[in-house]
Amino acid sequence: MGNRTETGVVVVGTGFSGLGMAIQLRRDGREDFVVLEKANEVGGTWRDNTYPGCACDIQSHMYSFSFEQNPNWSRSFSPQPEIHDYLRGVARKYGLYRFIHFGQEMTGARWDADEHRWHVTTASGDEYVARYLVCGVGALHLPQIPELVGAERFRGAAFHSAQWDHDFDLRGKRVAVVGTGASAIQFVPAIAGQVGRLHLFQRTAPWVMPKADHTMPDWVKRLFAHVPLAQRAYRDFLYWTLELRAVGFNGDPRIMRLAQKIAKRHLDKHVTDPGLRAKLTPDYVLGCKRVLISNDYYPALTRDNVEVVTDGIAEVTETGILDKAGIEREVDAIIYGTGFHVTDGFDHLDIVGADGTNLGRQWARHGMQTHLGITANGYPNLFFLLGPNTGLGHNSVVFMIEQQIRYISEAMRYVESHGADAIEVRADTQAQSNADIQRKLANGIWTRGGCRSWYLDSQGVNRTIWPGFTWRYWMRTRRLDPADFRLSRRATASPRTASSVA
Numbered sequence: 001m002g003n004r005t006e007t008g009v010v011v012v013g014t015g016f017s018g019l020g021m022a023i024q025l026r027r028d029g030r031e032d033f034v035v036l037e038k039a040n041e042v043g044g045t046w047r048d049n050t051y052p053g054c055a056c057d058i059q060s061h062m063y064s065f066s067f068e069q070n071p072n073w074s075r076s077f078s079p080q081p082e083i084h085d086y087l088r089g090v091a092r093k094y095g096l097y098r099f100i101h102f103g104q105e106m107t108g109a110r111w112d113a114d115e116h117r118w119h120v121t122t123a124s125g126d127e128y129v130a131r132y133l134v135c136g137v138g139a140l141h142l143p144q145i146p147e148l149v150g151a152e153r154f155r156g157a158a159f160h161s162a163q164w165d166h167d168f169d170l171r172g173k174r175v176a177v178v179g180t181g182a183s184a185i186q187f188v189p190a191i192a193g194q195v196g197r198l199h200l201f202q203r204t205a206p207w208v209m210p211k212a213d214h215t216m217p218d219w220v221k222r223l224f225a226h227v228p229l230a231q232r233a234y235r236d237f238l239y240w241t242l243e244l245r246a247v248g249f250n251g252d253p254r255i256m257r258l259a260q261k262i263a264k265r266h267l268d269k270h271v272t273d274p275g276l277r278a279k280l281t282p283d284y285v286l287g288c289k290r291v292l293i294s295n296d297y298y299p300a301l302t303r304d305n306v307e308v309v310t311d312g313i314a315e316v317t318e319t320g321i322l323d324k325a326g327i328e329r330e331v332d333a334i335i336y337g338t339g340f341h342v343t344d345g346f347d348h349l350d351i352v353g354a355d356g357t358n359l360g361r362q363w364a365r366h367g368m369q370t371h372l373g374i375t376a377n378g379y380p381n382l383f384f385l386l387g388p389n390t391g392l393g394h395n396s397v398v399f400m401i402e403q404q405i406r407y408i409s410e411a412m413r414y415v416e417s418h419g420a421d422a423i424e425v426r427a428d429t430q431a432q433s434n435a436d437i438q439r440k441l442a443n444g445i446w447t448r449g450g451c452r453s454w455y456l457d458s459q460g461v462n463r464t465i466w467p468g469f470t471w472r473y474w475m476r477t478r479r480l481d482p483a484d485f486r487l488s489r490r491a492t493a494s495p496r497t498a499s500s501v502a
Contacts, residue, residue, distance in 0.1 A: 002125030008032035010120050010130040012106045015044020017136030017385035017401050019087060023094045024405040038105035042091045044138055046083045051164040053190030054080035057293050062238040062396045069231050071224030077213045108350030109133055111380060116421040116490045132412060136385040144339050149315040157333040161187055172196040173332040176321050180206055184337030185292050189300035198306045199329050201313055207263045207286040211293040245394035246469050260286040270298035279310050353379040368463040371425040371433045372477060374404055380422035383408045389437050391464045399470050407477040414480055420487035429484040440467035
């Protein structure tokens with residue numbers, strides 16, 4: 001029998017989402033909460049991804065909390081260790097460590113209609129019981145490893161970029177890299193000079209834009225440290241500059257054509273070999289897949305010891321990879337840069353709602369659907385951070401997180417100020433919310449760009465991206481609309497029913 005903990009709020013995860021929610025709870029004067037973390041330190045994806053070259057692709061002065069600005073970022077786009085240090089510093093400053101239960105991986109949750117509380121279970125066998133459950137597990141935490149024929153036979157080292165094997169010495173080794181996504185374009189240049197031979201297996205060429213990265217001058221750091229308003233002005237400049245990109249992503253082809261010319265010029269500048277250039281030229285509109293930024297990816301691929309393979313993988317042998325052209329390349333290690341489970345990231349969780357419906361199975365059957373990416377009909381007092389259709393292709397998701405933690409805080413206050421025990425979004429509200437999002441996405445580059453991306457679920461529906469400006473999301477979440485929700489309280493006369501209060 002595991003331990004049982006009763007509290008007011010259970011928050012899951014300690015990335016930007018979970019830490020942001022915990023800070024908001026403390027600001028609200030709440031001390032009756034726990035944060036569950038599967039690992040032994042905070043940081044989420046910025047703790048887990050320690051591969052060489054790992055860095056953010058949004059400027060750090062924007063990819064950080066607005067209420068906790070850091071004047072000391074070393075670069076415009078900071079490396080992973082710095083971002084992880086920032087998150088640990090935030091957790092220390094706001095006294096969050098005493099609320100965090102490490103080594104507790106949530107495996108499921110069940111809503112008890114009699115108690116109007118969530119019963120959360122963990123892999124260690126412990127149980128947490130709380131009125132509110134906030135899932136801040138994020139989309140980038142379950143590595144996606146392709147099912148390659150014969151992969152289990154391979155005798156060398158094999159690992160995903162998010163589970164980097166730092167004990168394996170890559171120097172002089174023959175290495176196969178599978179995938180050319182956001183992680184691969186960072187670690188391939190970082191290891192290309194160390195390995196003896198690198199074979200990059202590319203299924204689809206990514207569009208790669210130049211990265212406007214630079215060290216932050218000391219005088220700028222001093223200015224931001226002593227004049228916080230100067231840093232806020234710089235952050236606002238970054239925000240609106242990034243926000244303009246939404247115009248292109250959401251249906252104005254002129255902007256994407258201009259950006260595509262910049263990306264093509266970037267490719268042509270660094271890759272002069274016509275054969276390699278042809279392999280690296282995408283056949284879809286820029287923005288359909290995640291737009292990547294790098295100054296050293298293309299140069300790395302022109303090295304004599306690097307080969308780009310586009311014939312596809314037939315199978316993995318004991319000693320290497322056999323491509324579909326019949327050529328086998330013997331390697332000492334296979335590194336998967338194949339991303340994460342995004343649209344099916346909740347399938348492994350056993351979350352059971354008010355009517356006994358399992359959230360993972362429901363979403364697998366009908367697609368992920370929520371209201372504003374935060375609440376789901378049938379699941380009272382359950383909130384998501386960076387839930388469905390609140391991811392971004394053009395700006396900082398930390399901005400979205402901040403709107404969500406404020407909205408969730410308001411929802412909790414609304415429940416309690418009305419003497420209720422639970423809040424649940426109405427089915428018609430959720431249906432209308434999803435219809436609006438999908439209608440807008442129909443004109444977006446993700447739908448019409450001619451590619452198949454991880455933004456889309458198994459039915460080809462985009463359940464990942466927020467369609468449009470983030471300031472519009474701020475407007476939608478600025479105030480909770482009581483008409484969107486139903487309140488309920490524990491019944492006193494009949495323990496099996498809940499009386500509606502709204």
